[in-house]
Amino acid sequence: MTAPHTNVQKISEMASRHLSSLSVDCVVFGFHKNEMKVLLLKIPYKDEWALPGGFILRDESAENAASRILKERTGLDGVFLRQFHVFSDPGRVKPRDHRDNLTRMNIPENDIKWLCSRFVTIGFYALVDYTRAVPTPDEFTTRSEWRDLTDPGMLMMDHRVIVNTALDTLRLQLNNLPIGYNLLREKFTMPELQKLYETILGRKLDRRNFQRKILSYRILLRLDERKTGVAHKAPVLYRFDYDGYHRALEEGLKGGF
Amino acid sequence: MTAPHTNVQKISEMASRHLSSLSVDCVVFGFHKNEMKVLLLKIPYKDEWALPGGFILRDESAENAASRILKERTGLDGVFLRQFHVFSDPGRVKPRDHRDNLTRMNIPENDIKWLCSRFVTIGFYALVDYTRAVPTPDEFTTRSEWRDLTDPGMLMMDHRVIVNTALDTLRLQLNNLPIGYNLLREKFTMPELQKLYETILGRKLDRRNFQRKILSYRILLRLDERKTGVAHKAPVLYRFDYDGYHRALEEGLKGGF
């Protein structure tokens, strides 16, 4: 180690590699057994959960940081991922609590100092296939789990607000974007897709009207197959039509006025 | 000045007061003579314009920073102001060009160093009453002007992209939000409101259908007055209904599904 600036506190590893004051948090939505799920990380020594998040490397974009973090926490690549809001309330972190918690773990003091400084966080939300994601904790957490969106437990800092804002955004986007591609498996049935919409919106939809509307978007491809091994009448399988889906992503699904 | 760290470069004034790596840029929309306007600042020594922007103080939120900046650049308070996107491409600034430009002005070297470091910017858009705003340049610029949105001239860095994204957002929001309150004077006529919508959307709307739709939102109050001194038949004046307007801000104007 060179020592020209003995008085200067060694810059922490984290601080030197990342942009300061800025973080990224991901609200990762999944869908399983007719329930919306969020991917959360367990904070050690506390009955609290946190969103998977991280920092922006000195030469990457926020989008890149978010997809990097998502990949690290789920193993998934190329999923639907969008920024939706910036959370910048100066009081969003309680530095005291935060520091107490970090000192219990083996975090170097310099990193702790950096981690306890003020952060503005960019919220991203992601839609992922529940069956393909492999929840993986990060260096600050002990486990990673899918939690019920309606009852995720205690969340750290303002993460509950972030989740709620993400859900509000998702509900709004539902009318403009072809959601579902990333939340369901490749092949799915119309009732499954409808359940997804109902779950996100939090209300029942008419089966027949739903089908008519969703088909009018021309983003689905009806397969010549039916779901097997299921009770009652076997439903037809669909998958997203690549061209139609991407056209809809660009142009939106409907217009006002 | 104390001198305990002679080796350490003096921390710049800007750096010590603000969060690093983070800025705020405001796309301020106005409406005048059937044209959408954007408020831009003239960069000295260059044929380029910039969005009014600034930095986030150590203990304020991004929203606060944006409205503070807006107030400084327009004199206006309490206007419609929303964050819409974060621009974080590491290549969004050409540090060389930027530095050359700043050195021509009397900016202290420490501030220049800070200003040329990488910044992620939070884009806000504002809707303001053209007649009430007083365009005011900042410490880096020579003049402040309303420019035509369709032909604003050369914009600095990625500011053109920021403006376009803001406009796209505004067009989308038009279907969910009661736009207009902030872009028109307190009392306005139905044709004026329609022109505003047409200008934002970039297409003609049917006069009668427009009126029917806008009235169905119940955000307008018809006054017992007509616009005077105008050619042809005097149009009735309206103003926004406070309650209806704020309800619409909360709940949105229409639902999908």
Next chain:
DNA sequence: TTATCATTGTGTCAAATTAACACAAAGCTT
């Protein structure tokens, strides 16, 4: 003073979209 003319205010009708609803077919369960 009166005619002209562009613009405003309002109503109607057809087309399209949405909401509400019913019944036959399929396939597991008993």
Next chain:
DNA sequence: AAGCTTTGTGTTAATTTGACACAATGATAA
């Protein structure tokens, strides 16, 4: 084989949207 639940599809009424016509107003021109 009968029963039960769920899927697939069509029909009709209500609502919303789009297209359009005509009378009223008030400044301007003749």
